[in-house]
Amino acid sequence: MIKVLIVDDHPIVLEGSKRLMESAEDIQIDTELQAVDVINQLSENRYDVYLLDVNLGEDDGISLAQTIKEQTGARVILYTGDDPTNYYSLIVEKKVDGVVSKMATRFQVIQTIRAAVQGLIMIPMDFLDYIDFNRREEIQLTAKEKMLVSWLQEGLTNKEMASKLHISLRTIERYWTQLFQVLGATSRESVLEIVKEKRLLE
């Protein structure tokens, strides 16, 4: 039995989604309207797969996905009304285990869930176009990024960096968020590790 939690802030859509998948006998479905409620029960981790809407009202499905992946071993699939190609990068960055459009058929959704549980990622064919277009060269840091990283190595605090650049503390925090995203880092320590590992300062 696959335990699935669908999170969507629109009750009607949620109801529709549930009905869509109920026909599958190997899937047991729960629903949740708010991200907060999901996070609160993460410690118990009663689900194998989380099906998350990207727009959760004030909350953001992508950061919820990140939290879930950090705290549990469950699979996370984005279930979006947007164009799913928008979120292909998240698959590449291993932040989610699949992206499914809400326009997708019952079969596609159920197959995606089943694949995810078995450690597979089911993707549409245009994913290859995405890969093709975004064929990444090796990551290279910009001058500003190198400067920030070297300051980090020197042990400067955010406040000191902000005053060096004559910008506000909030702005420097924003810069770091962006750099974390670029490097796929989650903390200052991991930034240093990644930089060292990939020899990004050389």
Added chain:
Amino acid sequence: MKKKWLVLLVYLGLGIYLSIVAYKAPLLKMELQQRDGQWSVKSHYYEEWARKQDIEIGDIVLAIENKPIDTMPLVPYDQTIRGANALTIKKQDGTILQITVLHGDLPIQFYLHVFLPIIYFILSLGAALYLYRWQRDIGSVKWLISFILTVALTYLSSVASSKFNFIGTIVNSGGIILVPLILLKFLKSYYSYLHIKWPFIQYIEKLYILPLTGAVLGGIKILQPYTKDVIAIILLATSFVLFSFPLWVLLYSYYKKRTIKLRLLILSVILPFLPFLLLFALPEVLWQRPILHAEYSILFVLLIPFCFMFLHVTERLFDIHYYITRTSYYLMVAVGFTIWLSMGLFFLMDKASIWGTILFLFISILLFLYIKEKVDAKYRDILFTPKGNTIRQLSRVIDQMSVAYRVDELLDILKVEAARHLEIKNIKIVNYDGKEQSMPTEYGMTDEQIQQLQAGEIVKLTNVYGALVHQEARMKRLLLIEHRNTIRLKDEELLWLKLLLKYVESAIESLKKIEELLQELQSLQQTAEQEPIWLKKLVWLKVEQEKYYVAQELHDTVLQNLTHLTREMSLLVEDDTAISIQGLYQQMQNNVQDLRTYCETLKPPVLNKLGLTAALSQLAQQVSSKASFKLYTTFERVYLQHEQLPLVIYRIVQELLNNALKHSEATKVTLSLQELDEGFELIYEDDGIGCTLEHMLQADSLGIRGIRERVEAFNGKCRIVTKANEGVFIHIIIEEDEEDD
């Protein structure tokens, strides 16, 4: 009025007559004695002259002015030849001398008895006219004028009197009694001006009988020569007694009330008497030999009226408080010392040796320095009073004013300082607008006068000095200094006031500017906290416009499709089998797809969640999949201070790529985003058909205007290079200043 001129005419006639008498015959004062029925010379007054003329003691005088001496009625009583142009003298050896007496041979006589009295008379007349012309509005001045004129006439008449001229004697006899009375009268009115109680008899007019009597006695003296000695003594005694009155009055009131003014008055009366007392009277009594002859020493007494006048003209007398200035102080000290030195040198010249003279000079200078130092120390406060140093005082006031930061404060300081410096209590600053607040009539200032007043100008009006402090569009600020005809501002005080007014005016101007700027700042602050109304309006209009576009778009697309779907579905509900469910499903899918695309253009879905670089890449991919051109992009990760800038960049890129899709007909489009030190640059280039810049800017559909507006809103630069068939090149730079949030 006519009476006044009549008196002046009589006075002038008398003066001219007496001057002629004084000039007509030189004064000889040759004493005679009767011996054997003949008059012989007893002593000479002008010894040098007598020696030159070869007149010796004991020579017999036969005739005066070619008249035999026996026919002269006065000679037996007077035993003196007073004035004569010609003398006939019989020498002891029998020769008879015809002597012509000339002024040229008697220079000292001429100066003392002809030149000086006449000059003094003329000077006095001038002084009187001056006082009458400029100061007649002050009550006591007319008595000062009378005093000066009477002294002058009396002095002039003394020569004629010496020659036993009838009119001269009458005038002189009356004059010497009238002079102290007029002095008393002057003092009385001056006391009332100073608000000092008059300690003497109230009705001085009753004493006018005395000079009349004196004049009559003078007449009798000539007509009945034997009364000469008695009458002379009576007149002198009366005059002396009368002269002691003003002196007593002054000393008494000074004893009662010690004011600088009274002291000065006393000094100006007593000082001129001192040479007469110390150099003539005292040595005459002690050693029977005067240091200075009465004729000379009495000259100083003549200074009294001029002392008064000097005090008056310099406004020492009529100013409420008197401070001696350094200049006049030094003048007085120098005059005293010069007199002392001249006298000393005069006596030492022929008697003492050169060493004696040097010793005298040395001791004099030593004493002078010592005394001056003492006096300086004593009058330090007076000497170095601000009055003597207008500029210093002025700078002090300006210093004070520089602290004021409101107009009324500034005006208060002006008022207080003017009152202090000018020593006038009644100083006002009046606001005048010509309509509601008309001028209080008490100031005697007409509207017209006020209108004509220039800034910084000071005018003297009936009751006040008026000056325009500051003028605004509808209001004038006036400074009014009440003078009540008793106070006259000195030139230096007027200058002081003018300079101060000038400063105040410019200070008020500056303060006003500062006030305006402050207000502006405040209103700016307010608008900064809360947007200006026009902006709200604009934003509202824009929002409404966008709503309209959105509604129109939804209505034209989604709503039409949904309406169609609903109608199809209703047929299905009625079991119309002709309807294909599959078809409906397809339509629904398309419908959702359209709506989603539309939503994505309204709100870029990825930008906030995945960042600018990802959003741009995705946008590029979408465009690339639709486009007929090859798209090359380089999007560098940029770090921007402004949080809105990523959206701006995204929108610009969106607009540029849309244009490329719709209008460029290009085969190759390159787009690059680079980070700069502060900010970023975005470069777009295509090899399409291009167009003219004018067309590009005018065509609303191209959205170039929107791009420009966005760039300009962030202080950026947007350079567009395009020509028909030469593609389009667009270079955008936005540089961020140091953050201010």
